[in-house]
Each structure stands twice: as structure tokens, then as C-alpha cells.
Amino acid sequence: MISNQFNxxxxxxxxxxxxxxxxxxxKTLRMKAGHxxxxxxxxxxxxxxxxxxxxxxxxxxxxxxxxxxxxxLRVTPAEFFSEGFD
Numbered sequence: 001m002i003s004n005q006f007n008x009x010x011x012x013x014x015x016x017x018x019x020x021x022x023x024x025x026x027k028t029l030r031m032k033a034g035h036x037x038x039x040x041x042x043x044x045x046x047x048x049x050x051x052x053x054x055x056x057x058x059x060x061x062x063x064x065x066x067x068x069x070x071x072x073l074r075v076t077p078a079e080f081f082s083e084g085f086d
Contacts, residue, residue, distance in 0.1 A: 020058035025084040027056045045072035
């Protein structure tokens with residue numbers, strides 16, 4: 001196991017891992033709500049489809065965009081972050 005100044009151990013970057021968890025949580029909640037097509041969900045909620053896809057795949061997201069996605073999922077930020085981030 002190698003650790004370096006960027007806190008990367010065995011190729012695992014904590015920021016990348018956190019973004020992937022965020023994306024997985026968004027996708028999971030979207031699917032649970034019955035929105036199986038991300039493009040339709042994005043269109044119906046005035047969210048850029050490319051933005052939504054990028055975030056679901058673990059890309060970075062601005063805070064205000066994240067709040068818009070969370071609101072579209074019909075959950076509060078507290079509910080959103082209550083699961084999937086351990």
C-alpha cells in the first residue's frame with residue numbers, strides 16, 4: 001500500500017469516490033421514483049441532460065445544480081445525504 005502527498009492509496013482517490021457515491025445516490029433515487037430514463041427526468045425538471053448524466057457517472061457538480069437535482073427528486077438535502085455516503 002502506497003500513500004503519497006495527495007492522500008491517494010492504491011489508486012483510490014477520496015474525492016472521486018465521494019463523487020461516485022453522490023452520482024449513485026442520485027441515480028438510485030431517480031430510479032426509485034420511477035424515472036428510468038435520465039433524459040426524460042432531466043427534461044421534465046429543467047436540468048441539463050448532459051449535466052445529469054455527468055453527475056450520475058461521478059462528475060463534479062456545482063452546489064446550486066446539486067440542490068436543483070435534489071429538489072427534482074422530491075427529497076430534502078437531509079434525506080438525500082441520509083444514505084449511501086458511509
